[in-house]
Amino acid sequence: MLKGFKAFIMRGNVVDLAVAFVMGAAFVAVVTSLVTDLLTPLIAAIFGKQDFSALTFTVNHSTFRYGAFINALIAFVLIAAALYFFVVAPLNHLAERKRRKAGLPPAEEPLTEVELLTEMRDLLRTPPPRV
Known part of the structure; x- marks a missing residue:
């Protein structure tokens, strides 16, 4: 064990x-x-x-703190942008550079789900080769 x-x-x-x-x-x-x-x-x-957290409005004695949502939304967008521009884009650029140095063709875009399913359907329709 x-x-x-x-x-x-x-x-x-x-x-x-x-x-x-x-x-x-x-x-x-x-x-x-x-x-x-x-x-x-x-x-x-x-x-x-x-800080937008102090932004609120009231309806029927209920307070809606939409400023906290704005803070969270701004933080999300900034984090996503930081990750993309400081991590994803440079790593993609390095990977593409490596591919070019190795003499490989540029990476193709992956197939969409519909394209994959269509390809699978077409392969299933064709009869298997006779041996």
């Missing part, structure tokens, strides 16, 4: 997943700091307000 557990833990994908989880947790701190300490003050410099 212990031997099986050791084999499970030492498999590459479990260790890789653990490393990725720890790296992801550390990366959250970096992205949060980028958004909180750099991008949000930039938004405040442009719009004159850094």
Whole structure:
């Protein structure tokens, strides 16, 4: 039983997943700091307000705090933009550069679900070759 557990833990994908989880947790701190300490003050410099959480309206004695939603929405958009422009785009550029250096053709766009299903349907329609 212990031997099986050791084999499970030492498999590459479990260790890789653990490393990725720890790296992801550390990366959250970096992205949060980028958004909180750099991008949000930039938004405040442009719009004159850094925190919208005090924005509310009242209907029938119920208070709607739409400012907190605006804060969350701005944080989401800024985090998504930071991830795209500082991680995804540079890594895609590096991958494409590697492909060109290796003499490989540019990566093709993946097929859509409809295209894949159509291709599968067509393959299933064709009779198997006779041997």
